[in-house]
Amino acid sequence: MALDMAKYRLIFLEEGGDHLEEIGRALIDLEKEMGSTTAIDTLFRMAHSLKSMAASLGYDPIADLAHRMEDRMEGIRADGRVRSDQELALLFRSLEALEKMVEAVASEQVPVGADEELLQLLAEEPLADDSDCSDDREVESPDRVGGEPKKARP
Amino acid sequence: MARVLIADDASFMRQMIREIIEPEGHEVVGEATNGIEAVDLYNELTPDLVTMDIVMPKRSGIDAVKAILAEHPSACIVMCSALGQETLVMEALSAGARDFIVKPFKPDSVIATLSKLAEKTSD
Numbered sequence A: 001m002a003l004d005m006a007k008y009r010l011i012f013l014e015e016g017g018d019h020l021e022e023i024g025r026a027l028i029d030l031e032k033e034m035g036s037t038t039a040i041d042t043l044f045r046m047a048h049s050l051k052s053m054a055a056s057l058g059y060d061p062i063a064d065l066a067h068r069m070e071d072r073m074e075g076i077r078a079d080g081r082v083r084s085d086q087e088l089a090l091l092f093r094s095l096e097a098l099e100k101m102v103e104a105v106a107s108e109q110v111p112v113g114a115d116e117e118l119l120q121l122l123a124e125e126p127l128a129d130d131s132d133c134s135d136d137r138e139v140e141s142p143d144r145v146g147g148e149p150k151k152a153r154p
Numbered sequence B: 001m002a003r004v005l006i007a008d009d010a011s012f013m014r015q016m017i018r019e020i021i022e023p024e025g026h027e028v029v030g031e032a033t034n035g036i037e038a039v040d041l042y043n044e045l046t047p048d049l050v051t052m053d054i055v056m057p058k059r060s061g062i063d064a065v066k067a068i069l070a071e072h073p074s075a076c077i078v079m080c081s082a083l084g085q086e087t088l089v090m091e092a093l094s095a096g097a098r099d100f101i102v103k104p105f106k107p108d109s110v111i112a113t114l115s116k117l118a119e120k121t122s123d
Helices: A005-032 A037-057 A060-079 A085-106 A116-123 B011-024 B035-045 B061-071 B086-095 B107-122
Strands: B003-007 B027-032 B049-053 B077-081 B099-102
Touching: A005 A037, A005 A085, A005 B011, A037 A060, A037 B011, A060 A085, A060 A116, A085 A116, B003 B011, B003 B035, B011 B027, B011 B107, B027 B035, B035 B049, B035 B061, B049 B061, B049 B107, B061 B077, B061 B086, B077 B086, B077 B107, B086 B099, B099 B107
Parallel strands: B003 B027, B003 B049, B049 B077, B077 B099
Antiparallel strands: none
């Protein structure tokens, strides 16, 4: 049987956009509290869900990056917190790459794969923690402190 | 044909399973968006089959499987897994889930798995 993939593309853009917004909010929460269990769980689930939806539609670059992000979040979840400022910045960078890919889908373009360096960094062991990771400090993210993440629309 | 409960936090996946199985004559009697809802809806609807996502908010799919089987040992639950979840699938099967289907879903495979189990439950 054949499924109406055009319909699922629209659902993906709507639900995927919501997921990216949730990831953005969770990352902002992690800036404030690197051990936020709620934010860590949300990030893990959103990356997992994006991976499955993208794979269902054949958007392999999105599925690949979301999979790497999910794996990274699994390690963070096991350790109970984001382990360094660099790791948090890496997650923000991953979100931006995912947003660009979903925007490409919204524009009816083929999403281009994430750069190899990003995929490699996500797969590597976490960097040594060079910071005070008390839960009440603020961490500067690349370019979105206090900003609302963008949402791709159909 | 079976009365089916679909448990998945992603609307995308719930709709896809529904679209795959309804033309085969299965009836979707409920949709749960998290593990707690899955258990509650199972108790309320007592479906013939459940498709259970593993990663869900509030209560994981595996915890929901354990909770349902504790009350309903003959419950027929199929796990929905994704790449990289082999260990979790094994845990779910050990807990009593009957089978699993893999995302991205292949319609023919989903139909075959659910229809096989539906036949067994109707015996």
